[in-house]
Amino acid sequence: MIKQLYVNGCSWTAGNELDQDIAFDLYIDNLGLYKENPADPYNWNLLDKKTKNIRASYSDYFDEFNWGKHVSTALNLDYINDSTGAGSNARIVRTTLDYVLSLTEQERKEVLIIIGWTCADRNEVYLENAWQPWNHTQPFGQTVDRLLFNDEKTIAAVEKIQEQSCVYINSDTANLQNYFQSVYMLANTLENLGIKFFFFNALPAWWVGGDLKCNIDVEREFEKYIEWHEQHPNILGATDSMYGFIHNNKIPVARYLHPLCLGHKLWADYLLDVMETRGLI
Numbered sequence: 001m002i003k004q005l006y007v008n009g010c011s012w013t014a015g016n017e018l019d020q021d022i023a024f025d026l027y028i029d030n031l032g033l034y035k036e037n038p039a040d041p042y043n044w045n046l047l048d049k050k051t052k053n054i055r056a057s058y059s060d061y062f063d064e065f066n067w068g069k070h071v072s073t074a075l076n077l078d079y080i081n082d083s084t085g086a087g088s089n090a091r092i093v094r095t096t097l098d099y100v101l102s103l104t105e106q107e108r109k110e111v112l113i114i115i116g117w118t119c120a121d122r123n124e125v126y127l128e129n130a131w132q133p134w135n136h137t138q139p140f141g142q143t144v145d146r147l148l149f150n151d152e153k154t155i156a157a158v159e160k161i162q163e164q165s166c167v168y169i170n171s172d173t174a175n176l177q178n179y180f181q182s183v184y185m186l187a188n189t190l191e192n193l194g195i196k197f198f199f200f201n202a203l204p205a206w207w208v209g210g211d212l213k214c215n216i217d218v219e220r221e222f223e224k225y226i227e228w229h230e231q232h233p234n235i236l237g238a239t240d241s242m243y244g245f246i247h248n249n250k251i252p253v254a255r256y257l258h259p260l261c262l263g264h265k266l267w268a269d270y271l272l273d274v275m276e277t278r279g280l281i
Contacts, residue, residue, distance in 0.1 A: 001110065002075070002077060002110055002111065002112050002196065003077060003078060003110040003111070004077055004078040004079075004080065004107075004110060004111045004112070005068065005071060005072040005075065005077040005078070005079050005080070005111075005112050005114065006080045006082065006096075006099060006111055006112070006113045006114075007068040007071075007079075007080070007081050007082070007083060007113075007114045007115070007116070008081075008082045008083050008092050008095060008096050008099075008113075008115050008116070009083040009087065009092060009115060009116030009117065009118060009202050010083060010084070010085065010086065010087040010088075010092075010116070010118035010119075010122075010202055010203065011083075011084075011085035011086065011087070011258060012116055012118070012202035012203060012242055012243070012258065012259070013066065013067070013068060013081065013083035013116040013202055014059065014062055014066065014081065014083040014084055014085050014087075015059075015062030015063065015065060015066035015258075015264065016059075016062070016085045016256075016258050017254035017255065017256060017258035017260070018058075018062050018065045018066065018254075018258075018260065018261060018264070019035070019044070019058040019062075020254040020255060020260065021065070021254075021260040021261045023065065023261045024058075024061065024065065024261070027061060027064060027065075028046060028061060032048060032049045032050065033046040033047065033048060033049065033055060033056060034046065034047055034049055035047075035058075036054070041255070041256075044057045044058040044059060045057065046058065046060075062081075063079065063081050065261045065264060066081065066264050067242075067264040067265070067267045067268040067271065068081050068114070068268075069081075069264075069268075070264060070265050070268030070269070071114065071268045071271060071272060074268070074272055075112070075272075075281065077112065080099075082095050082096070082099060083116070086122070086133040086135060086138060086142075086143040087118060087122070087133065088118065088122035088123050088124050088133060088134070088135065089117055089118055089120065089122065089178070089179055089182050090122070090123050090124050090178070090182070091124050091131065091133075092115060092117065092118070092182075092186075093182050093185070093186055094124075094131070096113065096115065096186065097186075097189070100113075100189070100190070100193065100195065108193050108194055108195050109194060111195060111196070112196045112197070112198070112281075113190060113195060113196070113197040113198075114197065114198045114199075114200075114271070115186070115197070115198075115199045115200075116200055116201070116202030116242060117179070117182075117183065117199065117200070117201045117202060117203075117205065118201075118202055118203045119135075119137070119203045119204070119205065119206075119207075120172075120175040120176050120178065120179035120205045120206060121135065121136045121137060121170065121172075121175045121212075122134070122135040122136070122137075123135070125158075127149055127154070127158070128148070128149050128151075130145070130148040130149055132144050132145060132148070132149060134162070136162075136165070136166050136170045137212065139159055139162070140155060140158045140159045140162050141155050141156070141159055172206065172214050172215050172216045173216055173221065176205065176206060176214075176216075176218060176221075176222060177222075179205045180205075180222055180225035180226075180229070181225075183199060183225075183229065183235070184225065184228065186199075187199065187232065187234065187235065196280065197234055198234050198235070198271070198274075198275055198280060199234060199235040199236065200235070200236040200240065200241070200242065200271070201236065201238070201240065201241040201242070201243075202241065202242045202243065203241060203242070203243050204239070204241045204243060204244065205238065206218055225238075226238050233278050233279075233280070234278075234280065236274065242259075242267050245266075245267060245270065246259045246263045246267070249266075251263045251266060
């Protein structure tokens with residue numbers, strides 16, 4: 001019997017910007033907390049109303065409202081959310097495998113893993129004994145976790161290397177090859193271990209328009225992977241995404257286009273319907 005839900009992904013799974021929803025404000029108010037500086041998108045401190053001291057972070061309460069929480073509640077499961085904002089598919093694979101490796105044989109039979117894959121152009125680097133995001137669409141200084149790494153001189157130097165990588169090394173073909181093989185590898189690993197799972201794309205693996213438009217014929221170059229993707233009962237189609245669901249249905253979003261509480265709830269309902277229809281739950 002399934003007892004636990006484990007989810008992993010990027011900000012769309014973590015729940016970034018849920019703090020902009022009135023439901024979040026009401027929740028923290030009932031806990032005796034308030035935002036230190038609501039106008040500063042980089043200040044996530046929550047202060048105690050009585051002591052005025054920092055007591056928590058916005059992210060400490062995202063799990064009360066994100067889609068994973070709704071799914072775990074609907075299925076009456078314990079809930080683990082291993083996602084992080086600006087996270088890459090490389091990080092998803094690394095941390096999910098670490099989690100799987102920690103399970104006993106019995107625990108593998110009692111967990112459901114749901115992965116919300118992210119953009120294929122993201123990666124990670126290991127600096128000063130910590131993994132950090134390395135995303136070709138976001139300057140390193142915007143994604144680095146300064147609680148773990150705050151050497152501004154080194155951060156600036158890494159950004160210069162990142163700029164050169166964007167010009168000379170970054171490749172749509174290589175990024176998508178890594179994406180499709182990561183999905184294929186993790187799906188087969190979980191199947192071989194007898195672990196129940198479901199995959200979807202939180203953000204599109206590749207963009208079909210705008211400034212981030214993919215410059216290759218994805219359907220031609222990755223035909224076999226896409227065919228496998230589309231036919232697998234535990235995976236939503238390669239061109240389906242939570243991002244598309246939210247924006248195509250004109251569901252309200254936050255300042256930087258992340259879904260608010262309603263969007264997470266509607267996406268959870270959609271996932272539950274798909275998994276039930278496919279006989280996965």
